[in-house]
Amino acid sequence: MKLTMKQWNNETMELIDPYKGQKDIENKIIRAVGNPGERFKEDALRLIRAIRIAAQFSFAIEDKTWQEIINDSSLIKEVSSERIQAELLKILESDYPYDGIMFLKSSGLLKFIIPELLEGIDVSQVRPGRHHTTDVFTHNLLSLKYCPSKDPIVKFAALLHDVGKPKVMSKDEDNLVIFHNHEVAGAKIAGEICDRLKFPKIDKERVVNLIRWHMFGVNEDQTDAAIRRFIRKIGVESVLDMMDIRIADRLGSGRPADSWRSNLFKKRVEEQLKPAKFSINDLAVDGNDIMRELNIKPGPKVGEILKKLFKEVDEDLSRNSKDYLLKRLKELTS
Numbered sequence: 001m002k003l004t005m006k007q008w009n010n011e012t013m014e015l016i017d018p019y020k021g022q023k024d025i026e027n028k029i030i031r032a033v034g035n036p037g038e039r040f041k042e043d044a045l046r047l048i049r050a051i052r053i054a055a056q057f058s059f060a061i062e063d064k065t066w067q068e069i070i071n072d073s074s075l076i077k078e079v080s081s082e083r084i085q086a087e088l089l090k091i092l093e094s095d096y097p098y099d100g101i102m103f104l105k106s107s108g109l110l111k112f113i114i115p116e117l118l119e120g121i122d123v124s125q126v127r128p129g130r131h132h133t134t135d136v137f138t139h140n141l142l143s144l145k146y147c148p149s150k151d152p153i154v155k156f157a158a159l160l161h162d163v164g165k166p167k168v169m170s171k172d173e174d175n176l177v178i179f180h181n182h183e184v185a186g187a188k189i190a191g192e193i194c195d196r197l198k199f200p201k202i203d204k205e206r207v208v209n210l211i212r213w214h215m216f217g218v219n220e221d222q223t224d225a226a227i228r229r230f231i232r233k234i235g236v237e238s239v240l241d242m243m244d245i246r247i248a249d250r251l252g253s254g255r256p257a258d259s260w261r262s263n264l265f266k267k268r269v270e271e272q273l274k275p276a277k278f279s280i281n282d283l284a285v286d287g288n289d290i291m292r293e294l295n296i297k298p299g300p301k302v303g304e305i306l307k308k309l310f311k312e313v314d315e316d317l318s319r320n321s322k323d324y325l326l327k328r329l330k331e332l333t334s
Contacts, residue, residue: 023222028059030100036068044075048087048109050102055091055100066107073108081198084113088197092152092159098145101159113197117159117187119166133254136165142273143252149244153203157210157241158248160190164211187212213244217266225315227265227272240270280310284322285329308332 014020024031024246030050032039036052040046047069054061061069075085091100101117104110111118134142147158164186165179174177191207194204213234230240243266247257257265287302296302309328313320319328 004257013154019204024062030054030059030065032065032068036065036106037072040068040072040075044072045079045083045087047072047076047107048079048084048104048113050088051100051103051107051109052091052094054103055096056094058096061103069107069109072244074112076109076112076295081196085197085199086114089152089156091157092144092155093150097155097159098141099116101141101144108265114160114193116163116193116282120163123166123169125165125179126177136162139252142251143248146251146257147206147244147248148257149241149248151241153206154210154241157174157190157207157214158245158252160186160193160207161214161245163189163193183215206238206241209235210242210245213242214249216242216246218261220261220264222265222268223315224268224272224317225244227268228314231269231272236273243269282320283310283313283325284320285309285325289322289326290329294333305329305332 005214030053032046032050050061050065050069053059091097093106094100101110102114105118117137117140118139120140123136125136126133126138140159143161144155144159147155148153162182164181164182164184167185167189168182170178170180190211191204191208194207199207216230216234234242246262246309250262251257283306287298287306290296290302290305291298309325309332312328313325319325
């Protein structure tokens with residue numbers, strides 16, 4: 001079929017459309033060209049790419065094409081991890097990442113890409129008076145769905161944030177399920193997943209860090225120093241991403257996105273980010289000052305004194321003046 005497109009330099013441009021692709025686009029349908037089985041065997045990456053396009057544009061997958069994705073799902077093992085990772089990240093940064101992951105599950109592809117997620121199926125989290133109402137798998141996917149971040153790495157962390165729960169599941173004295181240290185187990189598992197999918201080191205470290213510390217406590221009585229310690233632990237560059245993980249976790253549990261405590265905590269974090277005095281390098285004195293004042297040579301003692309001074313300043317930033325710190329220096333070493 002030939003479709004006249006437009007006039008260009010007095011020549012008629014025509015589109016050759018033997019497979020009626022224009023009609024499929026109009027109807028929002030993903031369809032393999034010709035025999036689906038042949039197409040997927042030519043390049044098995046097309047299995048996940050079809051799902052990625054469906055997630056990106058909210059398209060449906062034509063029945064025969066979908067059935068062949070199911071039939072040939074094991075072929076994805078022949079595809080390099082780097083190519084799979086690229087398509088997975090595109091699914092995560094699409095407008096419909098939840099649907100994309102569910103497509104991967106329903107097709108059988110997920111068990112070859114992130115089988116650890118499937119271990120959460122039917123692992124109940126329900127406890128009387130607690131917020132969880134679904135199994136671990138569903139909670140992880142809903143957390144992805146509601147993650148406010150546009151960053152696919154943060155979304156990946158949201159998807160995997162409770163992946164460690166099946167490994168550490170146990171029962172308490174009332175025979176109710178508990179998941180002690182699931183964030184530690186989850187960080188380890190997430191790191192292994194990132195390695196398998198050949199994530200760059202910097203992206204792997206971000207995912208692992210967000211999962212490792214996502215169980216942070218929120219308390220209106222926390223001091224400014226405690227807030228700063230939290231920021232240092234998470235990392236200045238990741239602390240706002242952690243706030244998005246907390247929102248995703250809450251919404252994925254069926255709770256409101258925030259509470260007055262979490263709003264207060266986020267406000268205080270943002271306030272403490274402004275001064276950005278979070279390291280020894282920000283002290284009003286340095287190692288040279290200490291060596292000069294105490295007439296000592298470079299060595300471990302200089303670092304130990306700096307740490308003591310930093311701890312004091314961290315409790316009260318108003319102490320970060322050269323006069324005060326030199327005075328404290330003499331008191332500490334007298």
